[in-house]
Amino acid sequence: MGSIPEALTTFNSTTKPFRVLVAGGAYGGLSAALNLQDLCRGLPPRCGPSPDEADQVERPKFAVDITIVDERDGYYHLIGSPLALASDAYTEKAWVKYDDIPALRSPNIRVLQGSVKAVDPRQKIATFAAHGSGETLELQYDYFVAATGLRRAWPVVPQSLRRKQFLFEAGDHISAATAAKHxxxxxxxxxxxxxxxxxxxxxxxxxxxxxxxxxxxxxxxxxxxxxxxxxxxxxxxxxxxxxxxxxxxxxxxxxxxxxxxxxxxxxxxxxxxxxxxxxxxxxSRPVPSTAYLPSSVLDKEGYVRIQASLAFPTDSPNSSSHFAIGDLVRWSGIKRCGAAMHMGYYAATNVHQQMQLATGRIAAPNYLELAEIPPMIGLAVGRQAVSYWPEAGVDSGEEVMKVFFGEDLGFAICWNHLGLGVDGGKE
Ligand SMILES: Cc1cc2nc3c(=O)[nH]c(=O)nc-3n(C[C@H](O)[C@H](O)[C@H](O)COP(=O)(O)OP(=O)(O)OC[C@H]3O[C@@H](n4cnc5c(N)ncnc54)[C@H](O)[C@@H]3O)c2cc1C
The missing domain is CATH 3.50.50.60 (FAD/NAD(P)-binding domain)
Known part of the structure; x- marks a missing residue:
């Protein structure tokens, strides 16, 4: 893409920045927020196709304020949980406070710790309860992305909301397990x-x-x-x-x-x-963390009834301003972190399409749409792993472990895919 003067490409530069609220700051939520940040800067989205192909695409820039809210004070590498609850060294690594994530250090991204309690899609207002203080805020937004995943019980998932508390919770569990004689x-x-x-x-x-x-x-x-x-x-x-x-x-x-x-x-x-x-x-059966959404957008188990564009169902008010991604959506396929990050990229692209529509840049959105996802899995079993997807069939062994999980149960793979180590202030 050639360089176009900023004034011509930043369509809402004279108006207020678009306000985007992302509920849930893990694989799906961070992917949505950071891919959107890239797109609004005119850059290829980090989880999209390789830059060679993507560079052909012209992306209008937009001023955007992204607010990420999460109950935890950091990014928790959930797929590493079985190791985080077995190894003290890995426990330290598995939870990174949002303040320590370089990609989030940007003036137009803020992370708030607390719970989303309600969302009013008609008014485009979310009710947010701050962690600790009990303070309740109303957060207005132009676009909303739900990425709050599933609620899972201890000891599948730590219940702590702060990293410091998590280190104690995991440490106690590990001490009790390793002292076991029987x-x-x-x-x-x-x-x-x-x-x-x-x-x-x-x-x-x-x-x-x-x-x-x-x-x-x-x-x-x-x-x-x-x-x-x-x-x-x-x-x-x-x-x-x-x-x-x-x-x-x-x-x-x-x-x-x-x-x-x-x-x-x-x-x-x-x-x-x-x-x-x-x-x-x-x-225990995990339950979608969607109690804050109107029941009309949920199925009877609490999953969000998304369209293929990841937007809320068409019968919901302002459906094209509301997206849902990751584990909490009703869609085919086994729940996987790769799918959550991929959906985050799709949602970011589709929000960016909406921004172009709202500023008259395009007449109709050209959405990325999810296809059916067949059952597939990559399962770590100690030093080995087993993998399956329809085209490749079943494979297993130490090499499969390396390809799917690297040396640290997928921590570096996810961290790098999301570009979390790249300073957010840099363009
Ligand atoms: C033990 C375990 C091992 C796994 N192993 C693998 C694996 O090997 N490979 C694989 O692909 N997948 C694996 N998975 C599945 C994978 O972890 C999920 O698919 C993935 O975490 C989904 O990402 P997400 O962003 O949708 O949700 P999550 O990762 O669950 O993140 C949701 C976030 O939302 C926050 N939140 C929840 N409710 C609220 C609220 N009301 N307000 C504010 N914040 C809220 C939470 O604190 C959390 O940070 C595993 C899961 C578990 C539990």
Whole structure:
């Protein structure tokens, strides 16, 4: 793209900047905010096609004020959670305070810690409760992006809202697990339970770790080929995790072992009994964090009924000013962080289209639209990983682990894809 004088390209330079409110500052939300920042500066969006192809496109610049709100005080690398709750060193790394993220250091981006409590799409006003002070603010916006994901229970996800508190929460959990003489039992052989068991065993090889699943196949609720499920079981066993398939936990009671030490006795519905010191449940069904949205835009489970453009349903007021991305949307495919970041890029592009429409630059928006997403997965199992997507089929091993997760359970891959280390003040 040739250089066009600023005055000609910044369409709203004489008016107020567009106000964009992004609820949720993780994979989806940060992707939406930072890709939009790029587009409004006339730059290729960071999560879009490679610059060679993208450079052919002319992007009008707009003045924009982006507000990101999140309950946490930092970006939490959720897919690293199983390792963050097993390794003290990784705990330190997995949560980066927003203040310490170079990409967010920009005069037109602000991050507020607190909860979105309500959104009125007709008035374009969100009610926000600040963390700590209890202060309630009304935030007016031109465009809104919902990226608040799913609520998940402890110990799948830390419940702390501040990094400092999280370090204690994770530290206590790790100390309790590693002191275990009778071992740790992880209940639930879905992706999360598998990763929790395998990471714990990897970091603490002396520990007896048992993965318990009520069905005869791991990943039983995922629409994946049997071969993926069988390979996952093989890798879990190769990671030296004990596996109890077709075992449903009935109840747990406090007891003492033969030396008088306190521990837990687990009773299974098939009559099996075992002792353990810690039981981690990885079975609870996550719920979309969408209670702040009008019920008319949600399905009966609380997921946002998006259009392919990621905009709110057409029957909702100002639907083309409201977008939803990431885990909280009703769309095909297994919930994945890659999908959340990709949707963030799409939403940013479509908000930028709306800005062009609002300033008379285009007559109709040319939206990026989501296609159906087939089931696909990349699952870390200790030193190895198993991957599947329809074109490539099933693959597994240490090389797959490197490709999908690098050396740090995907931290650097996500950090770099979102460009979080690039100073936000630079154009
Ligand atoms: C243990 C575990 C392992 C996983 N492993 C993988 C993996 O290996 N590969 C993969 O692709 N995916 C994996 N996933 C799934 C992946 O983490 C999600 O798909 C991804 O996090 C979705 O991103 P998101 O931005 O939509 O939501 P989230 O990452 O959940 O972020 C939502 C954000 O919104 C904030 N928030 C919530 N409610 C409010 C509110 N009312 N107001 C303000 N802020 C709010 C939260 O604090 C959070 O920061 C894993 C998930 C878990 C739990």
């Amino acid at each position: 071992g740790v039992v992880i209940v639930g052989g879905g992706a999360v339970g598998i990763e929790m068991a395998a990471e714990l065993k990897l970091v603490h090889p002396h520990l007896k770790v048992t993965l318990v699943h009520s069905r005869d196949k791991l990943l039983s609720s995922e629409p994946l080929p049997e071969e993926v499920k069988d390979r996952a079981l093989q890798l879990v066993r190769e990671a030296s995790v004990d596996v109890l398939m077709s075992h449903r936990l009935d109840r747990t009671e406090e007891t003492q072992d033969e030396h008088g030490n306190k521990c837990l006795r687990l009773h299974f519905t098939n009559g099996h009994i075992m002792l353990a010191d810690q039981v981690s449940m990885a079975v």
